Structures are given as C-alpha cells and as structure tokens.
Amino acid sequence: MTGIKRQSEKHLILASGRAYPELAEEIAALVGVDLVPTRAVTYANSEIYCRFEESVRGADAFVIQSHPAPVNEWLMEQLIMVDALKRASAKRITVVAPSYPYGRQDKKHAGREPISARLVADLYKTAGADRLMSIDLHASQIQGFFDGPVDHLIALPVLVEYVLDKFPLDNLTVVSPDAGRVRLADAWTDRLGAPLAIIHKRRDPNKANEVAVGEVVGDVEGRVCLLVDDMIDTAGTICAAAQTLRDHGAATVIAAATHPILSGPAARRLNESAFEEIIVTNTLPISDEISIPKMTVLSVAPLIAKAITEVFEDGSVTSLFDGTNL
Missing domain, CATH: 3.40.50.2020 (Rossmann fold)
Structure with a gap:
C-alpha cells in the first residue's frame, strides 16, 4: 500500500x-x-x-x-x-x-x-x-x-542606540510630556542613567487635540532635554512641551517617539518648533508630501x-x- x-x-x-x-x-x-x-x-x-x-x-x-x-x-x-x-x-x-x-x-x-x-x-x-x-x-x-x-x-533599544551615539549623557535630562508617559520616561532613564523631569499638563475635555501645558517638575535649565513619547500625531502636545522646556531654560530640546502618525498640522508645527531634532521609527510610512528636515527616521525592520x-x-x-x- x-x-x-x-x-x-x-x-x-x-x-x-x-x-x-x-x-x-x-x-x-x-x-x-x-x-x-x-x-x-x-x-x-x-x-x-x-x-x-x-x-x-x-x-x-x-x-x-x-x-x-x-x-x-x-x-x-x-x-x-x-x-x-x-x-x-x-x-x-x-x-x-x-x-x-x-x-x-x-x-x-x-x-x-x-x-x-x-x-x-x-x-x-x-x-x-x-x-x-x-x-x-x-x-x-x-x-x-x-x-x-x-x-x-519595544523600539526603545533602537532609539537609545541613536541617542547614545549622538548626544552627551553628562548633561542630558529625560522628559515626560505628561503624567501618562512617566513609565516610558522611566524606562529611558534606566537605560541612559539620566535624571527625569515631568511636564504637568491638562487637556480641555471639550476640545480634541488641544493641550494646555503646565509646569515643569525637575531640573532642565541649561540641559539637553529629551522628550519621549510613543507617538506624534498632530504634534500639539510635544511641540507645546518643547516650548515650555525652552521657556524654563533648556539649552537644547530633542524628541524621540516610536510612531510618526503626523496628522494635519504636525509637519508645520514640528518645523516651527523649538526642537533641534525629532527621532522616530518607520512603523508608519511618512508621506512624500511631508517635509521635516530635522526629523530622523530609524528602521524597526x-x-x-x-x-x-x-x-x-x-x-x-x-x-x-x-x-x-x-
């Protein structure tokens, strides 16, 4: 058989x-x-x-x-x-x-x-x-x-490797743009051995994608501030946070986020923002119509x-x- x-x-x-x-x-x-x-x-x-x-x-x-x-x-x-x-x-x-x-x-x-x-x-x-x-x-x-x-x-190792290669750690502060991202910021501080700062903000519950930024908790004056988040959508939160850090005396402000959603006014806001560099990954495609010269895209492939x-x-x-x- x-x-x-x-x-x-x-x-x-x-x-x-x-x-x-x-x-x-x-x-x-x-x-x-x-x-x-x-x-x-x-x-x-x-x-x-x-x-x-x-x-x-x-x-x-x-x-x-x-x-x-x-x-x-x-x-x-x-x-x-x-x-x-x-x-x-x-x-x-x-x-x-x-x-x-x-x-x-x-x-x-x-x-x-x-x-x-x-x-x-x-x-x-x-x-x-x-x-x-x-x-x-x-x-x-x-x-x-x-x-x-x-x-x-997690994309943290991909982002951390780039930050370590480019920015000095002796003057770096990791910043959470709001209370909800503190756990993520903690993971960054564990990797980098850098101090943590937090921006306290309050959203208007009746207005979508609009943010009121409050005060900075932590030492940022004269320091390189790394704002961390999981995504950048319309960029209102992170750009307002960057300006708050500059207003509080930060020497340089950079951002690191995993997902570049980049909806609506995001490109304009980022180009006009106080950021020296915005670091993201390629979990999402970035339209050819979007031009953000100070954005660096790292591969998660x-x-x-x-x-x-x-x-x-x-x-x-x-x-x-x-x-x-x-």
Missing part, C-alpha cells in the same frame, strides 16, 4: 498589505524570504478583494500591515488577508501590526464610550489570527484584549524580522520585550 507523502517541515510565508510595502520588503529581506505574491484590489465602491497567488496550505503565515490614514481601509484589508489565509488552510496566522490601530481607545474615560482597541483585537481573532505582534502599544493592557499570544516588541524568526523557530521572544540581546 502506497503511503501519502506529507510535508515534514514547516514553511514560513510573509504577506504584505498595501499600506506600507517598503517596510514589509525590508523585513522579508532580513528574514531571507520573498513576500508571497498577492493580488489586492479596491473596487469602485471601496470594497477590498485579496487573493494569494501561491499555496499557503500548512504555512506559518505572518501578515504585515501598517495602519496610516485611512486606518479603517488598511485594517479591513489586513482582516481580509487573514480570512483568506484561514480559508486557504494556513497552519498558523500571525498579525504583524507595527502600530496597533485604535490603540489610544484602550479604556473608557466616560459613559457610553467604546473600548475600540478591544474591538480590534476581537476582529483579528474572529478573522482567524492565532497570534498578534506589535511595537510599543499605547497601553500594555491591550495585550490582554487578544485571546492568544501577543508579542509586544531588524527588530520585527528577529521576532518573526524567533516565533517561526519556536524560540524565545522575551529579549525583544525588554530590549536585551538586540
């Missing part, structure tokens, strides 16, 4: 959405595989169609998609890709979302509000995702929203590629959570 020949080894495939194929291509080159050929179409009525043009049966599949504007379109495309993989009998599906969509809506601030970050996690799971991988979630609790393993990578390799080989991803051994 002739036996059935079965594939004995796992095989890895990387699939990319259309939001930011350049990052996916960089990741694929570092992993050492080609992106799976994919046909993706947006119809006239805005519906999205996706088909993988080679077999994915039994594959360990990673679906890479960034989520710039329009966020809803790219989120839906990624969900459709996951569904297509599930129906094509992929063995395991990992969603790779460098910047988690709806990450700021992680809790209820008032009655009758959604927790949209949880909804997105549920959508990924329902579509067929087995695992989720992201960088610098807005709140760590989002890891608990997804019913499955979550690889919460090596971080994601290493995480994908470790997951595929059933290795340890722990070092990528705390930034050791990168």
